[in-house]
Amino acid sequence: MAAIIQLYRKILCLLNCGAPIADLLVRLWIANVFWKSGLTKIANIDTTMYLFEYEYAVPIVPFELAAYMAIFAELVFPVLLVLGLATRATAGALFIFNAMAVISYPTLNPVGIIQHQVWGIMLLIPLFHGAGAISLDHFINKRFPK
Template identity: 55%
Template sequence: MALVQTGFKLTSGVYRGLDWLAPLGDLLLRLYVANVFWKAGQLKIQSWDSTLYLFREEYSVPLLAPELAAYIGTGVELFFPVLLAFGLAGRFAAMVLFVFNIIAVVSYPTLNAQGIADHQLWGLLLGLLILRGPGKLSLDHWLWPALRRRIDV
C-alpha cells in the first residue's frame, strides 16, 4: 500500500506541475499557429502581383472571383492570427482559420503530400483551440468574465 501511496503522490505532483504549465502550452500553441498564417499573409502582400497571379491561375476558390478571393484570403491571414495570438475572440479566430485552412486545401488541387500533412496539423491544432479555448494567458480569459457580468449572461 505504501508503494501505491508514493506513486500517487509522485504522479499528483507531476500533474499539478503540468496543470501549472498548461496555460503556457496554450499560449505557445496559439503563437505557433498564428505565426504560420501571419507569415502566409505577409508573403502575399510582399508580392501582390504574384498573389493575384496565383489566385487567377493556380488556386480555384469556390464561389469567389480570383481578385476578391485574394483580398479576402490575405485579410484573413493578416487579421485573425493577431486575434489568435492575443487570445482575443480566440475560439472565433480559431474557427475562422480552421475553415480557411480547409478552403485552402480544397482550392489548391496540386498541393503535395507534405502540404496536406501541414494543413492537417494546423487543422488539428486549431481544432484543439476551438475545443479548449485560448487558455488563461489570453485576453479572453481576462475580458470575458467582466463582459459577462456587464451583460448579465
Template identity: 50%
Template sequence: MQVLRPKLLPLQQLFDQASHCARPLVLLLFRLWVANVFFKSGLTKLADWDTTLLLFTEEYHVPLLPPALAAVMGTFGETVFSSLLAVGLFGRFAAAGLFVVNLMAVISYPGLTDVTRQFHYYWAMLLLALFAFGPGTLALDAAWQRWRQRRRGH
C-alpha cells in the same frame, strides 16, 4: 492494484499540478506557432498583390468564389484571424476562422505535396485544439473575463 494506488497518488498529484501549470503555456505556444505561420503567409500576399491575384486566378481554385474575392478573403483571414489568435482575443472565433482558411488552402490548391499537406493537417489539429479548449488563461479573452468578474463583484 490496491497496494499501488496509495503509492501512485503523490505522483498523480504531481502530474496534475504540472499539467495545470503547463496548459496555459501549451495553449500560448499553439496560438503563437499557428498565428506566425498564417500571418507571414498573409504578409507575403500583401507584399505583392498582383502576384497574389494571379495565383488566385491561375493556381488556386477556391470553390464558389471569384478569384479576387477569394484573394481578399484569404488574405484578410490570414492576417486578421492570426493577429486575434496571437493575442488571444476572440480566440475560438479566430481559431475557427483560420481552420476554414486552412481548409480552403487544402481544397483549392492542387499543387500541394504530401509533405506540405501534412503541415496543413498539423495546423488544423492545433487550431481544433484551440477551438475546443479556448485560447487559455494567457490570453486577452481570459483577462477580459477576469476584469468583468471583478467588476461584477464590486
C-alpha cells in the same frame, strides 16, 4: 500505493501549471504560420493575384475578392489568436480557411497536404479548448462574469 498517488498528483499539478504557457505557445505557433503567409501575399501582390486567378480554384467568389479575403484572414486572425481574443471563433475561421486552401489547390503536393493537416490539428486545440489563462478572453470572462 499512497506514495504513487501522491507523486501522480504532484506531477499533474506541475503539468496544470504549464497549461497556460502551452496554450499560448500553440496560439503563437499557429499565428506565425498564417501571419508569414499573409506577409508573403502582400509583398508579392501581383503573384498572389496570378495564383488566385490561375492556380487556386476558389469556388463562387471572384479571384480578386478571394485573394483579399485570404490576405485579411492571414493578417487579422493571427493577431486575434496571439491576443487570445475571440479565440474559438478565430480558430474556427482559420480551420475553415485552411480546409478551403487544400480544397481549392488541387495540385498541392503530399508535403503541403501534411503541413495543412498539422495546422488543422493545431487549430483544433484553441477551437475546442479555448485560449487559456494567458489571453484577453480569460481576462474578459473574469472581469465580466456571466
